[in-house]
Amino acid sequence: MARPGNKIIQAKLVLLGDMGTGKTSLVLRFVKGQFFENQEPTIGAAFFTQILSLQEATVKFDIWDTAGQERYHSLAPMYYRGAAAAVVVFDIASKDTFIRAKKWVEELQRQGNSNLVMALVANKSDLEPSREVDTEEGEEFAQENGMFYIETSAKTAENINDLFYEIAQRLAKACPSKPSTMNLNNEVQHRRKLFCCFG
Amino acid sequence: MDEEYDVIVLGTGLKECILSGLLSVDGLKVLHMDRNDYYGGESTSLNLIQLWRRFRGNDKPPAHLGSSRDYNVDMIPKFMMANGTLVRVLIHTDVTKYLYFKAVDGSYVFNKGKVHKVPATDMEALKSPLMGIFEKRRARKFFIYVQDYDEKDPKTHEGLDLTRVTTRELIAKYGLDDNTVDFIGHALALHRDDRYLNEPALDTVKRMKLYAESLARFQGGSPYIYPLYGLGELPQAFARLSAVYGGTYMLNKPECKVEFNEEGKVIGVTSEGETARCKKVVCDPSYLPNKVRKVGRVARAIAIMSHPIPNTNDSHSVQVILPQKQLGRKSDMYLFCCSYSHNVAPKGKFIAFVSTEAETDHPETELKPGIDLLGPVDEIFFDVYDRYEPVNEPSLDNCFISTSYDATTHFESTVMDVLNMYTLITGKVLDLSVDLSAASAAEE
Numbered sequence A: 001m002a003r004p005g006n007k008i009i010q011a012k013l014v015l016l017g018d019m020g021t022g023k024t025s026l027v028l029r030f031v032k033g034q035f036f037e038n039q040e041p042t043i044g045a046a047f048f049t050q051i052l053s054l055q056e057a058t059v060k061f062d063i064w065d066t067a068g069q070e071r072y073h074s075l076a077p078m079y080y081r082g083a084a085a086a087v088v089v090f091d092i093a094s095k096d097t098f099i100r101a102k103k104w105v106e107e108l109q110r111q112g113n114s115n116l117v118m119a120l121v122a123n124k125s126d127l128e129p130s131r132e133v134d135t136e137e138g139e140e141f142a143q144e145n146g147m148f149y150i151e152t153s154a155k156t157a158e159n160i161n162d163l164f165y166e167i168a169q170r171l172a173k174a175c176p177s178k179p180s181t182m183n184l185n186n187e188v189q190h191r192r193k194l195f196c197c198f199g
Numbered sequence B: 001m002d003e004e005y006d007v008i009v010l011g012t013g014l015k016e017c018i019l020s021g022l023l024s025v026d027g028l029k030v031l032h033m034d035r036n037d038y039y040g041g042e043s044t045s046l047n048l049i050q051l052w053r054r055f056r057g058n059d060k061p062p063a064h065l066g067s068s069r070d071y072n073v074d075m076i077p078k079f080m081m082a083n084g085t086l087v088r089v090l091i092h093t094d095v096t097k098y099l100y101f102k103a104v105d106g107s108y109v110f111n112k113g114k115v116h117k118v119p120a121t122d123m124e125a126l127k128s129p130l131m132g133i134f135e136k137r138r139a140r141k142f143f144i145y146v147q148d149y150d151e152k153d154p155k156t157h158e159g160l161d162l163t164r165v166t167t168r169e170l171i172a173k174y175g176l177d178d179n180t181v182d183f184i185g186h187a188l189a190l191h192r193d194d195r196y197l198n199e200p201a202l203d204t205v206k207r208m209k210l211y212a213e214s215l216a217r218f219q220g221g222s223p224y225i226y227p228l229y230g231l232g233e234l235p236q237a238f239a240r241l242s243a244v245y246g247g248t249y250m251l252n253k254p255e256c257k258v259e260f261n262e263e264g265k266v267i268g269v270t271s272e273g274e275t276a277r278c279k280k281v282v283c284d285p286s287y288l289p290n291k292v293r294k295v296g297r298v299a300r301a302i303a304i305m306s307h308p309i310p311n312t313n314d315s316h317s318v319q320v321i322l323p324q325k326q327l328g329r330k331s332d333m334y335l336f337c338c339s340y341s342h343n344v345a346p347k348g349k350f351i352a353f354v355s356t357e358a359e360t361d362h363p364e365t366e367l368k369p370g371i372d373l374l375g376p377v378d379e380i381f382f383d384v385y386d387r388y389e390p391v392n393e394p395s396l397d398n399c400f401i402s403t404s405y406d407a408t409t410h411f412e413s414t415v416m417d418v419l420n421m422y423t424l425i426t427g428k429v430l431d432l433s434v435d436l437s438a439a440s441a442a443e444e
């Protein structure tokens, strides 16, 4: 998928937001094009990879879903560590989830990564009749906190690709420099022998 | 909380988190709690403010040390053997995807009053002043024997049964001098004291092979690797594994009192007036102080510096082993240094640790030979902590207690404890014979 000759950005993306706001559904829609009416609370799979090709760069996303550790306020700091992008999700049909989203944004700001690309996602836009959070309210909060705001529906796929394209675009501009690290699963490249070397 | 679990794990130290992860993957219903509001228990990594709170009471860290958040100071500093059991566990559980590793620059040994590099290449070995030219030839013969030795192939044994022949007897065959033996036993086989000389040689031969295979695996100047942001990342990564497989996490749970029935079998754990029921409890020694005994003490110093350890060729991450005999002690001393290159300190800063099994009550005096090798320090902290091991009978009370972390600078003993506990808890043996090349083929 990667276009030859253009730069490749490996980016960790973390999802945050209240239970049941549609974090897992957003990712499954983006990565697999699927949606389940009865998506189970996240167990078993909480890590996805997806590649997006833009004109100027190829972005390889490592997407981290929360795995439920946040339920009892026990999310580990490593979850945010080294993240290039954070997606804070709330449900437009629930004021409570918007209030919780604000708390997550505060928490992210405490981590103090100034280069972090942050998105505030108002999900379940297909539930317009039961809307409890106005667009203006969401937009205003996003703007005050240096985030971009987008309304999505994992159910209808509305704006899902736009969300990830916008993040990729912003990442390509910022181009976070990643420390070079090793892949533990890689087999020996240069077999050196210690034991023949004396003498 | 008012639910029944297969296993309740108390404490989020590395050992407890690996077990929690393995048990959740096995499909057991796991509740994992910690009395602290952070992950890692004794094996956590602290930022500057936490470090000061722990060792300096109400004082505040001085501004010139930089931002508190840039520090991740391990409380149990250790390196990972690139081909060791911990790496196998990481690959087996696929936890590698949550962590970033870099090679450790150098492995050094203190010999006749000086710090020497443990050779990592032919060229280094040729030039190394660790052995004279004739000694190198003798050592080479021994190394070739070790390299070719295959437990399953008697042809490679040269008529020796290494389950009976002692290390001393094996080495005597090659006529190596005491200095070389010290180097082999402590810097390559990573023994902590000299008991190995009178024990069957097989263990030492296997340890030497592990060292060589780890050195061969990546292109670093040492057989070690270390995670970015410090070892505190490891328990968190295994905790995430556990959570992904349905484990429930609760930090900041005071008390965590283990409850027993009349027969003395565990029935649950109480915190804040609520009791979660369970069949088994897994914990570190601090949660069941009546079921452990003190087996030793570790003395250590933690230093913040603005330079690498002198005479280590500017290594930004390094281990120096000071074999006991070189210091006239009973157990080895270890120097461990990490820096901003592994994201454990701000740019230009280094964190060094000196540790050993305590033989006195005066860590400052005892650790002096190691501290003398550090050069000037910005700050230094001294500490002695107790090591415990369980004395209970798990088949009677269903409590599975880990052993405290030792002073060694690598993880082999840690993971052995975990694997033994896993077998006690589940009756199964964890098959870690992962084919490392198959793992990489499956990756992409």
Ligand SMILES: Cc1cc2nc3c(=O)[nH]c(=O)nc-3n(C[C@H](O)[C@H](O)[C@H](O)COP(=O)(O)OP(=O)(O)OC[C@H]3O[C@@H](n4cnc5c(N)ncnc54)[C@H](O)[C@@H]3O)c2cc1C
Pocket: B035, B036, B041, B042, B054, B286, B383, B384, B385, B386
């Ligand atoms: C932040 C902190 C760091 C400590 N570090 C050490 C230490 O390095 N060496 C030492 O001998 N004692 C250490 N202790 C233990 C301390 O000296 C007391 O022995 C212990 O707290 C007494 O138990 P408690 O019931 O009061 O607290 P507990 O509730 O039993 O323990 C409080 C905290 O101390 C930690 N802790 C308990 N024992 C040890 C230990 N042996 N090593 C490291 N952490 C431990 C626990 O994980 C927990 O985080 C530490 C305690 C605290 C609070």
Ligand SMILES: Nc1nc2c(ncn2[C@@H]2O[C@H](COP(=O)(O)OP(=O)(O)OP(=O)(O)O)[C@@H](O)[C@H]2O)c(=O)[nH]1
Pocket: A017, A018, A019, A020, A021, A022, A023, A024, A025, A026, A036, A037, A038, A039, A040, A041, A042, A068, A123, A124, A125, A126, A127, A152, A153, A154, A155, A156
């Ligand atoms: N109508 C509608 N329902 C949605 C949408 N997105 C998710 N859902 C539903 O909302 C429920 C929760 O979705 P999840 O994706 O599991 O939410 P989550 O944030 O991952 O939840 P946890 O993993 O429990 O934190 C499921 O029943 C989904 O089918 C959406 O855009 N519209």
Ligand SMILES: [Mg+2]
Pocket: A023, A024, A025, A041, A042, A065
């Ligand atoms: Mg989910």
